[in-house]
Amino acid sequence: MGASDTRRQIVEAADRLFYERGFEATSFADIAEAVGLSRGNFYYHFKAKDEILAAVIERRAAKTHAMLREWEGASESARERIRAFVHILIANKTMIMAHGCPVGTLCSELARLEHVAKNDASGILSLFRDWLARQFAALGRQAEADALALHILMRSQGVAALAAAFRDEEFIRREVEAMEAWLENQCAAASSLKSRPRL
Incomplete structure (x- = not known):
């Protein structure tokens, strides 16, 4: 190899362990054992855990970029692209109930630790925020696009946190349905704004 x-x-192993156990609780030895490496071979690749964290954040950001590009290519409808974001709660429900949102939990932990990488991790949430704002702007809600993006991002993070606390799959499904209904209301409001006569 x-x-x-x-x-x-x-x-990849560090990414999984940071998600399942937390960054602080995961040691070099844990990661080396997961990969089947001796400590000496491990240190050849990474000298410090913060170096691994930086690589994990970079990996997650790259995966987020790829997912957002996939949603862009899958539909010409901004509504459907936002629905794809909402439905990641359903697609990842098993992992979310076990460990919460991988991005949200890492951001929370690094903020609590006052870790220097906390802004880099929150940059992944910013990718979602900016992308969602562009979708709401495409719906015709330019003036409120960022506020709407933050609202649905906040709601999805709250659902993930409570789903992990209560291990309640039905709760996730109900909240996804509620977010879809909210989205339909935003689309209706956008249509109403477009149909108003200009003075």
Whole structure:
């Protein structure tokens, strides 16, 4: 196995462990054991846990970019693209009930630790925020686009946190339906704004 493959395996294992156990509770030894590396071989690739964290954040950001591009390509409808965002709660419900949102939990932990990487991690949430704002602007809600984006992002994070606390799949489904109804109301409001005569 080449060095780049080994490094990729380390980052993938660290990503999973940081999500399942938390960044602070995951040690070098835990990651090395998950990959099957000796400590010496491990240190060849990463000298500090913060280096691994930076690579994990970079990996998550890249995966987020790829997912957003996929949603962009899947539909020409801004409404359907926003629905795709809402439905990640359903698609990932098992992991969310077990551990919460991978991005939200990492951001919360790093903020609590006052870690220097906290802004880098929150940058992933900003990717969602900016993308959602563009979708609401495409719906015709330019003036409120960022506020609407923050609202649905906040609501999805709240659902993920409570789903992890209560392990309640039905709660997730109900909240997704409620968010879809809210989205339909925003679309109706956008249509109403478009149909108003200009003075």
